[in-house]
Amino acid sequence: MNHTEHEFPMMRVDFKVNGESASLNIEPCEMLIDVLRERLDLKGTKRSCDVQVCGACTVLVDGNPTSSCTTLCADAQDREVTTIEGLAQGKQLDPIQRAFIAHGALQCGFCTPGMILAVKAMLARHDKPSEDTVRHYLRGNICRCTGYVKILEAIMDLIHHPSDYQ
Structure with missing residues (x-):
């Protein structure tokens, strides 16, 4: 058995981010934080501990505080994700x-x-x-x-x- 990099089949995930529809092909193991920061360029969500203890990566998923560093992006399927960028209404801060x-x-x-x-x-x-x-x-x-x-x-x-x- 070859112990090189494993390839995972891509999967489609459809969800809303800050009120906008998002539809992406992701690997099943991709974390929500990585998709938000790297694919959707929403850098307000911070990476710190990667083990769900510091809260820096908190986003709202269907209105519930969620650690995006330990949440698979696949779990966002058909859900509403709100990041810090989604709170302001234009230039009007929350x-x-x-x-x-x-x-x-x-x-x-x-x-x-x-x-x-x-x-x-x-x-x-x-x-x-x-x-x-x-x-x-x-x-x-x-x-x-x-x-x-x-x-x-x-x-x-x-x-x-x-x-x-x-």
Whole structure:
């Protein structure tokens, strides 16, 4: 048996990314993060740990926070994927993005896309989440720069004063 590179048969995957239809031929083992970053040029999704612990690669799949580094692209078949690029409406940032900016809730920014998407999913499920609920939703997102204080301040201010960020 030859132990050289194995070739996998290509498969077609059809899904929506940020509201746009995508139809691609992929290898069955391709991860969602690789397809997003390399095939669709959506670089906002960050690669870090590759084992689903840091949250940098978080995207929304049918509105649920999902680690794209451990999700096969094939699993996106007939689903809606939202990346950080899909939140802004043209040049109009999402209120969560505006709250993060207003509070300086980022430093290097590497974790920010995953954090913002986790918050987006939380706010879709909870009208007025408590700080404990916010902490629960962010538990899978690691920030090595900020210490989380400004992140929590931004989110709580957005929750209590949403019209300030519209």
